[in-house]
Amino acid sequence: MSFRSLLSVISFLSASMDAREITFPPVSRYPSQQIISQGYNEPDITQSKFAGLTTYANLPYVHCLAPEGQDVEAFDIAILGAPFDTGSRRISPGMGWSIYTGENVLLDWAKIVDCGDAPLTFLDNTVALKQLDRAHKIVSSRDAHSNERTTPRIITLGGDHTTTLSALRSTYQHWGAVSVIHFDSHLDTWDPKVLGKLERPHSHVSGVNHGTFLHIAHEEGLIRNTSMHAGIRAPMVRPKGDLRNDVRCGFAMVKARDIDRYGVSGITERLRSRVSGTKVYISVDIDVLDPAFAPATGTSEVGGWSTRELLSILDGLEGLDVVGADVVEVAPVYDNPGETTVLAAAEVVLSLIGLIVKTPS
Structure with a gap:
């Protein structure tokens, strides 16, 4: 190194040591600088905020599906x-304080972790569902972190809506039949014998799909006759037969345009009264939202709810005994550069976490 280069290095180091901390003057009416989030603006280089392993809400990753005999960290959610069919980076525990309630459900009593994806084959749907059944059984049987609760809750990120069938099977093993609040633009109680035959050619397994899983769940005794659809607006296959079958499967219905008549509070009250006093499973198909708010999904239907309306309805369900939930049918490849759908789904998951945290079973 030349003498001149050495002087440059010494000068740089000296300037770095003498560099003063930059302090902004107080804003009018605020006596001192406000701490937005402890540690968020610290020069932490031990972890990356925008790279590396991506988990929901930057929650800790736990290998929940580890082999038997291997230690797994306890968790509550x-x-x-x-x-199944071939989640946001901004949210984090330290930045999860609600502007509406002042609460942070990510830093409450529950130990919340991200288990990653269940390893599902894309070659055979019947095998994939068996794999997902097994994954739910393993995760739900892990030790809970809280001493007062013995069974962790699971929030599943799909995948197409068929994945809810595995979740309901798992839920039934721990809590028995549940009332399902099903946010969707489609009924999803279609008779497999009818819907399966629409495929040409069809097989004995073609009736097991994202439009029939609730019918199958009813046949297996997984759900109660106190279940409820919310946001329905899609056309039917049989104008009378589909509705009769839906009632037989235990469902009542709130249509998408009912919100214009009853408002958010009216919709919420109808949902609450239907499932009152029961264990509840909430399933959110992202296509319950209008395509303007969630374009990245496989079966969009116009005339849906806004993201704000859906979040308000979910928040209005506080107090229900929610034992499991999911958000499904998000297809990021169809999203726009602003990730409108992904951001909406991430916020919906946060609301679902809040329902479980605020009213633990």
Whole structure:
């Protein structure tokens, strides 16, 4: 190194040591600088905020599906990915304080972790569902972190809506039949014998799909006759037969345009009264939102709810005994550069976490 280069290095180091901390003057009416989030603006280089392993809400990753005999960290709520058909980076525990309630459900009593994706084959749907059944069984049987609760809750990120069938099977093993609040633009109680035959050619398994899983769940005794659809607006296959079958499967219905008549509070009250006094499972198909708010999904239907309306309805369900939930049918490849759908789904998951945290079973 030349003498001149050495002087440059010494000068740089000296300037760095003498550099003063930059302090901004107080803003009018605020006596001192406000601390937005402890540690958020610290020069922390031990972890990356925008790279590396991506988990929901930057929650800690736990290998929930580890082999038997291997130690697994205890948790109360698990985020489980179900990539069935071939989640946001901004949210974090330290930045999860609600502007509406002043609460932070990510830093409450529950130990919340991200379990990553269940390893599902893309070659055979019947095998994939068996794999997902097994994944739910393993995760739900792990030790809970809280001493007062013995069974972790699972929030599944799908995948198409068929994945809810595995979740309901798992839920039934721990809590029995549940009332389902099903946010969707489609009924999803279609008779497999009818819907399966629409495929040409069809097989004995073609009736098991994202439009029939609730019918199958009813046949298996997984759900109660106190279940409820919310946001329905899609056309039917049989104008009378579909509705009769839907009632037989235990569902009542709130249509998308009912919100214009009853408002958010009216919709919320109808949902609450239907499932009152029961264990509740909430399933959110992202296409319950209008395509303007959630374009990245496989079966969009116009005339849906806004993201704000859906979040307000979910918040209005506080107090229900929610034992499991999911958000499904998000297809990021169809999203726009602003990630409108992904951001909406991430916020919906946060609301679902809040319902479980605020009213633990």
